[in-house]
Amino acid sequence: xxxxxxxxxxxxxxxxxxxxxxxxxxxxxxxxxxxxxxxxxxxxxxxxxxxxxxxxxxxxxxxxxxxxxxxxxxxxxxxxxxxxxxxxxxxxxxxxxxxxxxxxxxxxxxxxxxxxxxxxx
Amino acid sequence: xxxxxxxxxxxxxxxxxxxxxxxxxxxxxxxxxxxxxxxxxxxxxxxxxxxxxxxxxxxxxxxxxxxxxxxxxxxxxxxxxxxxxxxxxxxxxxxxxxxxxxxxxxxxxxxxxxxxxxxxx
DNA sequence: TCAATTGTTCGTTTATGACCGAACTATAGA
DNA sequence: TCTATAGTTCGGTCATAAACGAACAATTGA
Numbered sequence: 001x002x003x004x005x006x007x008x009x010x011x012x013x014x015x016x017x018x019x020x021x022x023x024x025x026x027x028x029x030x031x032x033x034x035x036x037x038x039x040x041x042x043x044x045x046x047x048x049x050x051x052x053x054x055x056x057x058x059x060x061x062x063x064x065x066x067x068x069x070x071x072x073x074x075x076x077x078x079x080x081x082x083x084x085x086x087x088x089x090x091x092x093x094x095x096x097x098x099x100x101x102x103x104x105x106x107x108x109x110x111x112x113x114x115x116x117x118x119x120x121x
Numbered sequence: 122x123x124x125x126x127x128x129x130x131x132x133x134x135x136x137x138x139x140x141x142x143x144x145x146x147x148x149x150x151x152x153x154x155x156x157x158x159x160x161x162x163x164x165x166x167x168x169x170x171x172x173x174x175x176x177x178x179x180x181x182x183x184x185x186x187x188x189x190x191x192x193x194x195x196x197x198x199x200x201x202x203x204x205x206x207x208x209x210x211x212x213x214x215x216x217x218x219x220x221x222x223x224x225x226x227x228x229x230x231x232x233x234x235x236x237x238x239x240x241x242x
Numbered sequence: 243t244c245a246a247t248t249g250t251t252c253g254t255t256t257a258t259g260a261c262c263g264a265a266c267t268a269t270a271g272a
Numbered sequence: 273t274c275t276a277t278a279g280t281t282c283g284g285t286c287a288t289a290a291a292c293g294a295a296c297a298a299t300t301g302a
Contacts (some may be wrong), residue, residue, distance in 0.1 A: 013228075014221055014223075015143050015144065015148060015224075016143075018140075018142050018148075018217070019139075021139050022137075023136065023298055025260090034175070037233065041278080043277090043278065049260090050263075051259070052282095053262070055260085055278095055281085056259085056280090059280090071268090071269095073268090073269055073270065074270070075277090075279080076278080076279065085293070088223065088224075088227075089219075090216075092217070092220050095213050096135075098211065099135050099209075099211075099213050100135055103134060103135035103150075103209075107133060144290085162248080162249095164247090164248065170291075171291070172248080172250095173249090173250075173251080173291085173292070174290070174291055174292070176251085177289085180250090181248090192249095192299095194247090194248080194298090194300065195246095195249070195299045196247090196248060197249065207295095243300100244301100245300100245302080246300085246301085247299085248297100248298085248299085248300100249296105249299105252293105252294085252296095253293095253294090254291100255291085257288105257291100258287105258289085258291100259286100259287090259288085260285105260286090260287085260288100261284100261286085261287100262284085263283095263284095264282085264301105265276095265277105265295100266273105266282090267280075267281095268280100269277085270275100270276085270277080272273100272274085272275080
């Protein structure tokens with residue numbers, strides 16, 4: 001297969017990283033790797049999109065320098081470039097992941113409204 | 122003039138914030154407000170674009186919930202919604218601004234190469 | 243009232259990217 | 273070798289957004 005290009009640490013640029021993280025699907029993928037603490041195969045990502053689209057998102061994350069992709073059999077295992085990201089932009093990954101958690105909580109508040117609005121009394 | 126819409130704190134969403142910050146022009150604008158410590162008029166932003174384009178960027182930042190815009194005479198003064206951002210996504214603004222500083226330094230290293238490559242010796 | 247300043251809005255062009263399905267590649271296993 | 277699995281690439285559609293200049297609006301100051 002074609003060699004996968006990963007940018008050097010010094011070529012990881014902030015606007016590209018922020019752009020890559022600004023898409024909800026990619027943010028979810030990153031959070032899934034982050035929270036699992038392990039490499040994740042594309043197959044395992046819990047996102048409702050076509051596999052061709054998912055493949056493009058994986059490429060976007062890799063080319064932004066956020067993830068590292070390695071081949072294992074027919075699978076591509078994605079891990080976070082935690083050291084590179086922390087060296088380049090200290091604390092950014094953790095801060096964004098914390099923010100993502102809070103943002104998801106806020107989103108859930110809307111989907112599942114509080115009791116006083118659900119006519120349970 | 123038309124009332125400027127600012128999203129409520131709870132309506133500030135992470136992907137929108139990251140997207141707004143992923144544009145180099147907007148990132149520069151935010152950094153300029155952040156570093157100056159004061160409100161900045163559109164007029165004062167040091168960016169090489171048409172004023173209509175700048176106006177659009179200012180709107181994008183406002184609608185993402187990153188800036189607050191108030192009118193003073195013919196000027197629009199932009200400030201950062203620091204409290205709202207820190208309440209919603211703790212540390213994000215500071216982390217991104219630190220990252221921006223580092224990213225600019227890295228960019229300068231390329232524009233101004235180190236001495237050993239400039240045949241000064 | 244008139245002109246200058248500051249910013250917004252509108253119409254247009256151009257580029258990018260998110261998405262899909264179809265076709266393809268590569269590997270693993272029967 | 274054949275099939276299934278996992279992912280990539282390609283061609284296309286559609287939407288968004290970045291850019292500009294022109295025209296407009298609002299305020300200030302002469």
